[in-house]
Amino acid sequence: MEKLRERAAAILADGTVSLVIGYEEGTKRPRPLFCHDGESARKLIFDSRCFHNLAVYLTKKELVGNGRFAVTATISTLRSIMQLYVENQLSEDKLLILTVDLSGTLREFVTFDEISAYVEQFELKRSEREQAILTRIEGMTREERWNFWQEEMSHCFKCYACRSACPLCYCTKCVVEVNRPQWINPWPAPVANMEWHINRAMHMVGRCTACGACGDACPVGIPIDLITRKMMEDMAPEFGYIPGLPVKKGNALSTWKLDDREQFIR
Amino acid sequence: METKYISKSGIEQWFKSIVDSGKRVYAPVNSRDQIEFKRVKNLSEVADEYVQTTQSIKASVYPKAEVLFSYEKEHGKVHLTDFNPDSIPETVLWKVHPCDAAGFKPLSAIFNWDSPDKLHNAHVQKTSVISFSCAMADESCFCTSVNGSPGNLAGSDIQLTMLPDGGAIAEIVTPKGEALVALSPTVFEADKGEDKTKYLVDLPARFSLEEVNAKLNKAFNSTVWKEQSERCIGCGACAFVCPTCACFDIQEDVHGSTGRRIRCWDACGFGLFTLHTSGHNPREHQSQRWRQRLLHKFSYMPARLNVVGCTGCGRCSRACPVDMNILEHITSIAEQ
Amino acid sequence: MSKIGVFICHCGENISATVDVERVAREIGGMEGVAHAIDYKYMCSDPGQTFIKEAVKKYDLDGVVVGACSPRMHEPTFRRACAEAGLNPYLCEMANLREHCSWVHEKGEETTEKAIDLVKMLVEKVKKNNPLESIKVPVTKRALVIGGGIAGIQASLDIANTGHKVILIERDPSIGGHMSQLSETFPTLDCSQCILTPRMVEVAQHPNIKLYTYAELESLEGFIGNFTAKIRLKAKSVNYSTCTGCGACIQKCPVKKIPSEFNAGLGTRTAIYVPFPQAVPNKPVIDRVNCNYYKRGACKICEKTCQVGSIEWDKEDEIISEEVGAVVLATGFDVKGTDFFPEYGYGKYKDVLTGLQFERLASASGPTFGEIRRPSDGAIPKKIVFIACAGSRDPAKGIPYCSKICCMYTAKHAMLYQHKVHDGESTVFYMDIRAGGKNYEEFVRRAIEEDTVNYVRGRVARVYEKNGKLIVKGVDTLLGGEQVEIEADMVVLATAGVANCGSEQLAQKLHVSYDPYHFFAEAHPKLKPVETNTAGIFLAGACQAPKDIPETVGMASGAAVKVAALFSNNELVREPIIAVVNRLAPPLYSTCVGCFMCETACPYNAIEHEEIKARDGSLIRTIARVNSGLCQGCGTCVAFCRSKSIDIQGYTNEQVYAEVMSLLND
């Protein structure tokens, strides 16, 4: 961790980057930190409690500006960064990645190839919480699932924390803000809420890296991350991709195979 | 105001009489690992041993979405149906925290600024508030810094302060409170002279409101907004859990030739909140939106409505996905 | 409240028999925004159209819905009528009350109600319609023909003769294609080369045709009327401007044992070679794979032989760029080799031949100078078996289709054999005889009756070698499935015609679709057999499906006419049903965020990158732009766009949304 601070301070001092996005201690757990100078870099921490997906900040031009910046990245963050790269939202010349690997060694990545090679070593496994809730949902009948989600959806008040926390929700105008036509009613109501979350999941097909940031952000505790997580688990093997390890341009939804499944088509 | 004593069984009996009177009763319920206000029928459903509900009770007087009026179109003609205040049922809010009850005043101040708000007022009129003073607090609570206290009576019709014997001190504040007492008058016994403050959580003030107000009045162009807001991701969680945030949107719910005009919650933190059709956005950056939130509560509202827009409930800090701790931010401004 | 005019057609009684058309008109007349609604016996008739035109003017209509037959039938009619009355034609829509309602439902309340719903739906759509202008694009009047077989030759000549320039590219060193390999042609038995070579020469000499042999298409960009073709001119290693075609180098080339492609592997050629004596151009190329110099760095005998110094060892492939307005694909077909058939020995028996190889044996220019001799020992086969449908019509082999030409050429082969080997005995195993075509059936009868070819209806299960003979085991289904065993000296397989190698890659380069067997797909199986789904690219010959020479030539001429028709206009008018990426005033520019998911989704490569730059030239954002020339209007990108930044004219989000909502609102 000390190495990370030193390195961050050094690259800020020598002008390699003008900003380091990392983590600091927060009220209850680490929170995002923006370091503009060596002084603030002293506050940097990086450990297993660091959960926020900092990739969410990388597409905000008002924060990262036009210069080069660094980010201390978790595996989840790295996966998101790779997806953002595939979607033409990041370029190598603007980004420097700092991370601390499992052995506690400070690592730096400059190219997407390097990130990709590193990310490849990590399997995307369900957490205990995810496993517990998903097992429960998977054991339900369709009606039970409907009732489960309707109850959950009744709590959603459309604060869009899920959207704001997701690194891949970077549209300047989200579909819920489109009003010609008004695809999704903007007020909170069970159907409008469900439409929003189904829509979000559809928009994540082939893109979601299952970082869990959306569910973590939800102030009313809806396990929305599991909708996209389950979708990802279903779709990744079906369409043959590994989240966060994009191989070519496009994504699972904008490509196809001749022998895609179609037994549901009459 | 009258102070009475009510025993444990008296509370149970009184609660039942309120439910039996046909009023809707809302109370904090422990569900899905969260404490939230829900409609209840039995006292046993009500949660205890918690610091704060996730959401405030403001939806009872300012629903997330409500119909302003409805209309029907026919051959170029339009028939309007106004909002009917009689459609609002009588409601009792049970076990509201003083910081939530205190939120009714700033909320009403916004809604009734110059022109009265028929809908909000109808809800307020049909709503009675039974607050419980606070014996617990956490690091996010700061009511005592914003003119409140764990035993603040503002906004309450009746306030109960729980006693170790399971009974409570009942402070009957308003005629509405008296009407509730009248549902079961016998359970209210004479005041036993207990000192209420003994049972309140000790929460020292964290900043001086006057100082903060004075500083903020001059802080529009300060760099603090950019510094504080960097990690803000621009969601509406803080606004939606807040007991006093009142920003709203007006929308259309159309079904063929009939439709309804809807008022629904909105948040000044959303990037497109102030976007003009021309593409110009007066609050283009998150820092401007963060500034708006704080200045509105601590500078504009005191100046224009003579009320502070914050009750110190701490919900926004707890709800924030990125730990935008309002107390920390305000304190740092106060200490500048 | 718009001013929509609604016109309900009785279609004689086709609609009014089951739909209460008066009620439809009456109820729709009461709809919000409908200014005028009538019903009439025949809306498409002159008086019917006049009603529409007059109403457009009288009521100042800003939209028209005609409830009549399928829009696939009369949409152009009514749109034209609206246009004549001064209403933008794209403000006119049709509700399909005939095919989708009156004809498929019984008379009754529900049928009328459905009709009302269908009209309502279109009224709501029209309210959201926008006036559109047709798209005009300039046309480059020069055609690219890919493939120099008979199809490409014919198409090139036909186009060139209309006065337009043609660029003909051929992958092999000479044009001529499969037809140049054939001996005689059915059903007339005229010599293939005799009829083909004059055409080949004509191509070479035609002032409007630019011929590139030993050339392949590298890429094709652009759209109808405006393509840019990049063509790879493979290095021939011989300078054609100086080469006299004397052939001395070929004589001296020490590498002589290369199987000749022209002779279907039955003969040999040298490393520097002309594929066949009548080749056009009649100048050699060096086959670098087999040439000693390229393989081992030494030899250069040809260079020493060449009097004019035409050998260019270091010549590299050259890529040239040509602007063309249309493309004709005439890349032909290929035949399966004998190695495709495990039951016939996987090609290990030298005397099991393909039909094409037999053509070479029968050809006077072939390796045996027209004598039918066994490749194994040069003996004249006394007993020969022809197996039709070798591979074709066999779903188990992945070729369920009929290769179409085999019945005829098998009859021809048997006939030629009988003519050349008078004491020979020929047997044809067949499934059916498909001899549809002028004089075809007569031709087959002649083979059977006059030339005593033994036709056995049945499949051959196995061919194996025993004591120098090929044992052909099959059944005769006409004799009740009786086992037949023939000891043959030679077996000829009428192997299936398949798509030419590389056709899949070529289709992808051109963005034309292809069928599961990699034959190029026509735009419509009946009515657009020479068009592809990519406007401006046409098909000729066997690249679309196996076909015989007259059919190929006919199709080539058809494609040529399509090209000529296209070139008869200086500009092209297209339906404006295309996708558009929204544009907004700065600082937003567009709601497009430039993720370019649409780019991979687009089947036409119509999505381009547009850089939004600040005044100082710095890049603000890269967003998507639709090339209106390439876009065909499928709308796939629209459904992909997360921020709804792309919309498709004619089927906008607002339009389809309004339709769906109106259908479900009671």
Added chain:
Amino acid sequence: MSSEEIFEPKIVAFVCNWCTYAGADLTGTSRLKYATNVKIVRFPCTGRIDFLLLLKSFAQGADGIIVSGCHPNDCHYTSGNFHARRRWIAFRSILDMMGVDVRRVQYSWVSAAEGSKWADLVNNTVADIRALGPYTDYQKVADYLEKEVQDGEA
């Protein structure tokens, strides 16, 4: 609705212009009969069909939905139906996770030549949806505003 009355489901069909729309035209030309419950919305291609339209249809009271286009390799635009097929696979998976009744969305390939297939598809789908009954689960939650004020599910 009394129990004896036959339930008439509302079904919307989203079809592509080139195959299924034309196939349905052929059904008409062939005078084959089918139920009136299904109403067709024309799209250029199945690739154009937005999943949100399917959701909106349910919210607006549709009991069933048909989505139909060209058979694989028949797409007028080469690959719109392949894209659509993939989108439907994902959409079905998500709907199923959310407990939406995926049996109410019938996908099909109907070519321009399959007039009788279209009639069968419509009749079978109507029968299937009739057996499932009205989609009250969805419609119940769709009209929420009144309920919220009344019950105050605040």
Added chain:
Amino acid sequence: MSEKNTYLPYLMTIDKVTKEAPGVKTFRLKFQDEAEAEAFEFKAGQFGEYSAFGEGESTFCIASSPTRKGYIECTFRDTGRVTSGLSSLEEGSTMGFRGPYGNVFPLDEWKGKNLVFIAGGIALPPMRCVIWNALDLRENFKDITIIYGAKSVNDLVYKSELKEWSERPDVNMVTTVDPGGETSDWKGEIGFVPTIVDKVAPSAENTIAIVCGPPIMIKFTFPVLEKLGFRDDQVYTTLENRMKCGVGKCGRCNVGKLYICKDGPVFSKEELNLIPAEEY
């Protein structure tokens, strides 16, 4: 309960539709309820919320003068869901209106002064109200100058009124189009509004300047006026922020301590200086 629902609009009949420029229309609206018509009052500078039932509400000024009784007018450009919905309405159909909201131009204070109106593009409507108000009370004011410019001749709105004003002897009417926006028969000025102001504006002496236009025009016109000697209290403008409620509650038009919908939309430049500029 007799309390009025602020959000319930008056029902208005569209009495007359005028096409002003591409996408720009003017509606003349009449109250459907006579009692409401009777009781309705407004002053120059105020705005309202206009409803297209089925689409929603949109904010624009009242473009007619309070001196013209019996109707109100509004002019808008078809840019969004609501304005497009309004735009599709025909004469005789119903729309909604609520208002009037906001403050007013202090015409009373301007008595005896010269007035110069400076407007650009679609911003003439908010000015038209006060122009007609002043012209209808012509004797109250000294010289009246109107400087109006648009991108092109086609984009000029109120063309017949521009003609009427230019023909009036008691109005000095100057119209201009941006360079390149002129037609062959264009007789007015060619140039951007600030340039023309510099050229034709009257003396600052006893004069009030009312400026309304796109932000960029305002930005370049203010310095010109300053140069010409106009003090900040002699210059007025009207602002158009995004609004939803119109009555100071929805939170959108809040700028510093001010609410454009309550404290504005009319501001003198002096007042404007107190508002943080980046927020409007």
